[in-house]
Amino acid sequence: LAMYQAKAAGRGSAVVFQPWMHERSQRELSVTTALRRALREGGLELDYQPLVRLETGEVTGVEALLRWRPADGPPIPPDEFIGLAEAAGLMPEVDAWVLDRACADLAAWRAAGVPLARTSVNVSRRSLTPALPTTVLAALARHGLRGEDLCVEVTETSVAPDPAAAATVLLQLRAVGVRIALDDFGIGQSSLSELATLPVDVVKLDRSFLAHAGERDGDALVTSVVALCTALGLDVVAEGIEDRATAARLAAAGCAYGQGFALGRPQRPEQVVGVIVTGVGGVRGNALTVPR
Numbered sequence: 001l002a003m004y005q006a007k008a009a010g011r012g013s014a015v016v017f018q019p020w021m022h023e024r025s026q027r028e029l030s031v032t033t034a035l036r037r038a039l040r041e042g043g044l045e046l047d048y049q050p051l052v053r054l055e056t057g058e059v060t061g062v063e064a065l066l067r068w069r070p071a072d073g074p075p076i077p078p079d080e081f082i083g084l085a086e087a088a089g090l091m092p093e094v095d096a097w098v099l100d101r102a103c104a105d106l107a108a109w110r111a112a113g114v115p116l117a118r119t120s121v122n123v124s125r126r127s128l129t130p131a132l133p134t135t136v137l138a139a140l141a142r143h144g145l146r147g148e149d150l151c152v153e154v155t156e157t158s159v160a161p162d163p164a165a166a167a168t169v170l171l172q173l174r175a176v177g178v179r180i181a182l183d184d185f186g187i188g189q190s191s192l193s194e195l196a197t198l199p200v201d202v203v204k205l206d207r208s209f210l211a212h213a214g215e216r217d218g219d220a221l222v223t224s225v226v227a228l229c230t231a232l233g234l235d236v237v238a239e240g241i242e243d244r245a246t247a248a249r250l251a252a253a254g255c256a257y258g259q260g261f262a263l264g265r266p267q268r269p270e271q272v273v274g275v276i277v278t279g280v281g282g283v284r285g286n287a288l289t290v291p292r
């Protein structure tokens with residue numbers, strides 16, 4: 001490990017092995033071992049967060065968000081374990097598990113008459129491979145669903161290493177009706193050029209976009225980005241809406257859809273059902289609206 005660290009630091013530089021390096025690698029090892037066990041024996045769960053039409057409060061979809069609640073410890077947030085799972089080569093397996101569970105839940109809701117249009121699933125850059133369409137189609141088929149029932153969320157970062165290869169995979173998903181969302185839009189490098197060339201249906205504006213909402217220039221920025229996306233024929237979802245005033249401002253800026261704590265927290269599948277059925281308050285009035 002010390003040798004590896006030294007190599008990583010570059011030619012000719014000497015890195016002295018530090019105790020924290022050992023501790024860190026031990027923790028990574030124990031986390032990936034426990035994650036492998038969770039995949040085999042259970043311990044992974046999905047929470048769902050509503051995607052909302054801002055004007056009406058209608059729930060137009062839900063996003064599946066992975067939760068790991070180890071039996072013998074505190075819950076581990078995805079931002080902490082997904083990086084480790086990627087490094088350990090576990091993400092294709094994790095994402096396949098998520099796809100299957102998300103399809104199972106959607107099929108169960110449909111069978112119970114819950115009017116949900118689709119579920120969005122995040123896909124790691126490590127899973128954005130030629131094998132992905134097969135994995136997605138298998139999950140849909142197992143639960144009697146169609147491509148239209150699913151939206152796959154990818155990030156600029158996952159597409160960046162090889163945009164042409166990523167586009168090929170995304171086009172195959174699209175060909176069977178799966179919608180593609182570009183997640184965390186606005187925090188990457190090549191945002192605008194990417195948008196025009198990638199086969200994408202939905203753009204999710206990162207929460208950092210909202211940091212300046214309310215300031216004059218901030219609102220101008222949001223309004224122009226929304227207009228640009230709309231001109232490209234894309235649906236726009238604003239992420240991380242934490243208060244109703246921001247929701248109203250985004251709607252005024254032309255943003256049709258939103259997601260955030262103010263519109264609904266990620267919650268257990270049993271709980272999100274009620275929200276799907278009743279909707280949440282829209283920015284037009286504060287009435288609860290019933291989706292179609």
Ligand code: C2E
Nearest residue numbers: 065066078079098122123124240241242259260261262266
């Ligand atoms: P993301 O896909 O951009 O998901 C949105 C994240 O923002 C979620 O965090 C959600 O809980 C959080 N969020 C939602 N509304 C608000 C808000 O109003 N304020 C704030 N501060 N945060 C809000 P979470 O669940 O911790 O997920 C973090 C990231 O982990 C996700 O970002 C996604 O990149 C990744 N992830 C989550 N589940 C999966 C999964 O099943 N597979 C893969 N590959 N990645 C996943």
Ligand code: MG
Nearest residue numbers: 063122153183
């Ligand atoms: Mg997402």
Ligand code: MG
Nearest residue numbers: 183184204239
């Ligand atoms: Mg996001």
Ligand code: MG
Nearest residue numbers: 184206207239
């Ligand atoms: Mg995000």
